[in-house]
Amino acid sequence: MERDPALRRIVRNSAVITIGVAAVALASESGGLDRAIGVLAGAGLMAFSYRVIRQSVDARTHRTAAEGGSEGSSRRAGIASAAWTLTKYVTRYGVIAVAAWVVLVPLHASPGGVFAGVSAPVAAIAMEAFRRRR
Numbered sequence: 232m233e234r235d236p237a238l239r240r241i242v243r244n245s246a247v248i249t250i251g252v253a254a255v256a257l258a259s260e261s262g263g264l265d266r267a268i269g270v271l272a273g274a275g276l277m278a279f280s281y282r283v284i285r286q287s288v289d290a291r292t293h294r295t296a297a298e299g300g301s302e303g304s305s306r307r308a309g310i311a312s313a314a315w316t317l318t319k320y321v322t323r324y325g326v327i328a329v330a331a332w333v334v335l336v337p338l339h340a341s342p343g344g345v346f347a348g349v350s351a352p353v354a355a356i357a358m359e360a361f362r363r364r365r
Contacts, residue, residue: 269344
């Protein structure tokens with residue numbers, strides 16, 4: 232669970248938007264199930280990406296706090312750490328790309344539905360920005 236109330240609202244609103252859009256897609260006359268699956272799959276891809284990014288940031292924050300924020304590590308350790316970080320990022324995007332392919336090709340989910348699902352967090356963030364502005 233998120234510690235920040237704004238992040239909790241964004242996660243909650245993303246879920247509500249996703250469910251609402253999936254319900255509307257399911258109720259549509261043409262391709263409703265494919266669109267609803269696409270919406271849910273797109274939201275799932277975003278949720279996975281967010282979780283991995285969040286874990287990476289938390290681990291980095293924890294590691295920096297444990298080191299006391301010092302720059303005392305050797306150059307070799309720094310290069311190895313950078314290589315490992317790059318490998319994790321490339322792997323994450325590779326897994327997301329494969330998952331997106333599975334959703335679109337074998338499952339025949341609607342690309343528009345996937346786009347709508349991926350866009351749900353963007354709408355939730357816009358809602359939070361509007362809320363803070365008021």
